[in-house]
Each structure stands twice: as structure tokens, then as C-alpha cells.
Amino acid sequence: xxxxxxxxxxxxxxxxxxxxxxxxxxxxxxxxxxxxxxxxxxxxxxxxxxxxxxxxxxxxxxxxxxxxxxxxxxxxxxxxxxxxxxxxxxxxxxxxxxxxxxxxxxxxxxxxxxxxxxxxxxxxxxxxxxxxxxxxxxxxxxxxxxxxxxxxxxxxxxxxxxxxxxxxxxxxxxxxxxxxxx
Numbered sequence: 429x430x431x432x433x434x435x436x437x438x439x440x441x442x443x444x445x446x447x448x449x450x451x452x453x454x455x456x457x458x459x460x461x462x463x464x465x466x467x468x469x470x471x472x473x474x475x476x477x478x479x480x481x482x483x484x485x486x487x488x489x490x491x492x493x494x495x496x497x498x499x500x501x502x503x504x505x506x507x508x509x510x511x512x513x514x515x516x517x518x519x520x521x522x523x524x525x526x527x528x529x530x531x532x533x534x535x536x537x538x539x540x541x542x543x544x545x546x547x548x549x550x551x552x553x554x555x556x557x558x559x560x561x562x563x564x565x566x567x568x569x570x571x572x573x574x575x576x577x578x579x580x581x582x583x584x585x586x587x588x589x590x591x592x593x594x595x596x597x598x599x600x601x602x603x604x605x606x607x608x609x610x
Contacts, residue, residue, distance in 0.1 A: 433514035437502040539590035563603035
């Protein structure tokens with residue numbers, strides 16, 4: 429059921445990515461490149477709320493992609509036990525402030541294989557406005573289920589976590605922005 433819910437939401441959430449391609453852009457009369465002239469709202473105001481898109485009564489903030497696990501999952505704006513039955517949820521933080529934490533159940537269609545990630549694996553998050561953030565896995569930890577401060581704290585740009593089967597531990601994946609940014 430969780431896989432069906434996630435796939436349904438994905439169809440509505442696929443934005444036009446505003447990924448930097450590395451192509452040289454023309455210079456404007458002002459002397460700025462097109463890239464410099466256009467800054468996304470979150471760059472000018474990183475404290476802003478992440479935009480949301482509602483699908484079937486649920487509010488989503490974007491799409492998480494984990495190529496090493498062949499996963500593409502919508503991310504619900506705020507975590508709840510009922511939301512976790514459908515899709516990964518933002519636990520706290522923001523991609524714009526480089527402190528987002530995403531939680532999901534250990535369903536095979538969600539974070540069930542999170543422990544199989546390796547240092548250096550790429551993860552992307554694309555918000556509903558199409559802004560893409562590229563991350564690199566730098567650390568995997570197994571923590572106590574009561575180690576909330578350890579799961580949510582630290583100097584990480586993105587953290588993913590789930591419980592192990594039986595809920596005795598939390599698999600926690602720490603990521604930093606790849607190549608210096610979005």
C-alpha cells in the first residue's frame with residue numbers, strides 16, 4: 429500500500445528541475461550572467477517555508493531520489509504516524525537551511541534498504557518548485573531509538589533515518605551537499 433501511495437503522489441510532484449548544468453550562460457548588459465541575474469527565492473531568503481503541493485489531501489515538499497537503492501519517493505511536508513504509512517516525511521529542518529531530516533518506515537519500498545548505502549553514494553532532493561539539491565553520503569550510523577538529538581543534530585546538510593526490523597535501532601545516514609552546493 430505504501431508503494432502505491434508514493435507512486436501516485438510522484439506523478440503529481442514531478443517538477444521541471446532547475447538543475448545547474450555547468451553550461452556557460454551569456455552575459456547580460458548589466459555584466460551579470462543569466463544565472464547570476466536569476467537567484468531562486470530560497471537563496472535570497474533561506475528562512476522561507478518550503479513550498480508545498482497538495483495531492484489527495486496530503487501536503488508534499490518534494491521528491492527524494494536515491495539511485496543506489498533505485499528509489500524515487502515523494503516527501504510529506506510534516507511527519508506523522510499516518511503519513512509514514514504512505515511516504516517518507518520531513519522530520520525537521522529545510523533543504524534551504526541545509527539541515528533537513530527525513531524519516532521513513534523500513535518498508536522495502538521506502539527506507540528498508542537504507543543500511544545498504546555506502547559512503548559517496550549520491551542522493552538528490554528536488555523541491556516542488558523544481559530546485560534540485562545534490563548530496564553525498566558521508567556516514568552511516570546505527571543509533572538507539574532514543575537518541576533523537578544524535579539523529580537530528582550535528583553539522584549535516586541532510587539526514588535520513590529509519591528503524592531496524594523490530595525497532596531496536598535507528599539506521600541513520602548523514603549527507604553533505606555534493607560539489608559545494610545545489
